[in-house]
Amino acid sequence: MNTNNPYAAPKSSVTTATHSECRRDGKHAFVPTGSDLPPRCIVCNDAAQTPIKERTLYWHSPWLYLLVLVNLLIYAVIALIFRSKTKVSPGYCATHLAARQRKINWFRIPAFLLMLGGIGIMVVDEPSSGIIVVVLGFLLVIPAIIVSNTFRAVRIDKSGAKFSGCKEPFLASLE
Ligand SMILES: [Zn+2]
Incomplete structure (x- = not known):
């Protein structure tokens, strides 16, 4: 029997991503690579409205902003090449959505x-x-x-991504 069934449901998806390894980093939330945020409101920590919209966020080193002083177009091109990308699902309860x-x-x-x-x-x-x-x-x-x-990425590297915009009740739950 063929074990490589191309029609099988994907083994990993957003819903099966682990949330337990997320942690607080000061005012930011850190999400390790391969993890996602827990399905709770990032403002008040109540249960989030589902399905949570997955967002693609970008980040590049702040040093690249110096290129704006040289030329806006050069900055735009370099930033496009050197930016890092991450996917994350920040949740909101009905009230905060x-x-x-x-x-x-x-x-x-x-x-x-x-x-x-x-x-x-x-x-x-x-x-x-x-x-x-x-x-x-x-x-x-x-x-x-x-x-x-x-809610935006303030740093992305190989180990994971750090996000701003999460409020105290949610951050406290990650400690
Ligand atoms: Zn809320």
């Missing part, structure tokens, strides 16, 4: 309306003032991105 979405929408909805309004102005009236309104809308996307990325 909704709070996070609300915070993002504070910026996303006005940004969308400004862009739409700007395009409207360009079409019916004044192209130059329309462009200014569209650009304002784009600028509002930046705080939306910042708010949605409070």
